[in-house]
Amino acid sequence: MEQMNLADQRGSQVSISPGSRALMVAGAVIWLALFVFGLHGLYDRLAFGSLKTAMDSYIPWGLWVSSYIWFIGLSAGSFLLSTLVYVFKLKQLEKVAPLALVVALITLIMALLSIWFDLGHMGRFYRVYLHPNFRSAMAWMVWLYTAYFVLLIFETYFALRASLVRGRSLPGLAGGISRLLTGGRQQALSEEEVRRDRRKVTILATVGIPLAIAFHGGVGALFATVVARDVWHTAIYPIIFLVGAFLSGGALFTGLIAFFWPKRDDYWRATVRLLGRVTLGLLLLEALLTWAELSVPMWYGVGPEYEELKYMLFGPYGWVFWVVQLGLCTLVPLILLVSGGKSPRATGWAGILIAVTFLSTRLNLVLPGLVTPELAGLQFSYHDGRLIYNYLPSWPEWQLLAFVISVGIALFVFAVKMLPTLTGRDVA
Numbered sequence: 001m002e003q004m005n006l007a008d009q010r011g012s013q014v015s016i017s018p019g020s021r022a023l024m025v026a027g028a029v030i031w032l033a034l035f036v037f038g039l040h041g042l043y044d045r046l047a048f049g050s051l052k053t054a055m056d057s058y059i060p061w062g063l064w065v066s067s068y069i070w071f072i073g074l075s076a077g078s079f080l081l082s083t084l085v086y087v088f089k090l091k092q093l094e095k096v097a098p099l100a101l102v103v104a105l106i107t108l109i110m111a112l113l114s115i116w117f118d119l120g121h122m123g124r125f126y127r128v129y130l131h132p133n134f135r136s137a138m139a140w141m142v143w144l145y146t147a148y149f150v151l152l153i154f155e156t157y158f159a160l161r162a163s164l165v166r167g168r169s170l171p172g173l174a175g176g177i178s179r180l181l182t183g184g185r186q187q188a189l190s191e192e193e194v195r196r197d198r199r200k201v202t203i204l205a206t207v208g209i210p211l212a213i214a215f216h217g218g219v220g221a222l223f224a225t226v227v228a229r230d231v232w233h234t235a236i237y238p239i240i241f242l243v244g245a246f247l248s249g250g251a252l253f254t255g256l257i258a259f260f261w262p263k264r265d266d267y268w269r270a271t272v273r274l275l276g277r278v279t280l281g282l283l284l285l286e287a288l289l290t291w292a293e294l295s296v297p298m299w300y301g302v303g304p305e306y307e308e309l310k311y312m313l314f315g316p317y318g319w320v321f322w323v324v325q326l327g328l329c330t331l332v333p334l335i336l337l338v339s340g341g342k343s344p345r346a347t348g349w350a351g352i353l354i355a356v357t358f359l360s361t362r363l364n365l366v367l368p369g370l371v372t373p374e375l376a377g378l379q380f381s382y383h384d385g386r387l388i389y390n391y392l393p394s395w396p397e398w399q400l401l402a403f404v405i406s407v408g409i410a411l412f413v414f415a416v417k418m419l420p421t422l423t424g425r426d427v428a
Contacts, residue, residue: 034406040396041396041400042403045396052394053393053397055391059388061118062367062397063393066365067359070248071114072108073244075104078253079152082097086159086201086205093271096271097159103253107249108149140218141218151204159201162188162197163421164419167420168182220239224237228374234293243286247358248358250351251333253351255348258351260416264344275351283354297309332350
């Protein structure tokens with residue numbers, strides 16, 4: 001069996017997808033464009049700090065904070081999806097669970113990069129560890145991320161250790177990585193060792209459930225505790241962040257399985273169908289929470305948060321809500337999931353569309369609370385280029401986001417090529 005798995009691994013090193021070479025070339029060109037485009041943004045950030053961003057003293061959080069929340073939600077959602085296997089023993093997703101862990105780890109790295117670039121002094125991030133403030137919600141969030149990152153590394157390792165040992169004889173870099181991560185081990189894992197690894201994964205996944213809920217719900221709580229921002233100061237914000245994480249992470253994973261899983265068999269179709277149903281349920285719940293968030297203050301047109309929500313819906317960037325968030329992120333995927341529920345391709349496109357356009361929902365969570373003056377007339381009291389209640393991400397901000405995305409894509413492709421088991425090529 002081990003020799004068969006190794007043979008299967010050697011044959012799988014050619015590509016990560018059964019798609020045509022033309023599609024792979026197109027994907028490589030898109031990635032290269034993102035990477036080159038993003039390098040300029042990286043240079044601007046390192047050379048000029050935040051000078052070339054559109055953020056100012058009134059609007060200190062912009063695209064990078066929004067993308068950080070987007071990525072951290074993708075990570076939490078993917079991780080919690082893996083717990084359906086490792087904690088709740090859902091057999092249908094057993095083969096794809098390791099990939100969910102790797103996706104969670106990669107998107108976490110993307111989130112940490114995004115928020116690191118947003119820091120005014122990037123080199124001072126360590127001070128939150130050396131000079132702790134235990135009453136700071138932001139400090140607790142950093143510590144929870146650190147614990148989650150460590151937990152993810154160990155859980156992913158134990159989930160993949162058996163396949164890493166099997167891959168020790170692979171040629172080239174893949175075999176070298178397997179030997180490095182297993183300490184040069186020569187013999188396969190015994191059945192008792194495999195059982196012990198599974199128990200460790202179960203324990204780590206169980207611990208990770210409240211941890212993932214705490215850190216992403218904590219992001220929502222961080223916003224909700226800002227009393228001066230009326231649209232944020234609501235108890236529903238942590239719930240909105242959690243449901244959004246479940247939806248976006250599940251949708252991303254649905255799209256990846258639909259398009260990157262190489263064996264287009266009955267198992268693949270059943271798995272995509274199951275993930276599509278989960279995504280549909282979460283999409284409806286997300287729509288319900290959005291309606292609850294908007295309908296109450298907008299119904300009578302009163303309350304301090306009314307002006308902020310009106311800006312989001314009918315301001316100069318209202319199209320982000322109506323076209324992107326409501327249209328591309330909700331209605332179009334809903335139609336694909338309902339009318340094309342038995343089509344893996346339609347389900348996959350729905351998942352990718354939700355995952356990609358979900359950035360719009362995060363922009364609409366962050367920015368409305370910042371673009372309205374805390375005091376009436378404040379925008380007319382002081383005049384300076386750094387005191388403007390208007391925000392549109394600058395090109396360097398978009399470029400740096402493109403760089404982070406290109407890093408994430410490169411890490412995903414590298415992981416899949418070096419660890420064929422992630423896409424089912426080493427599943428006995």
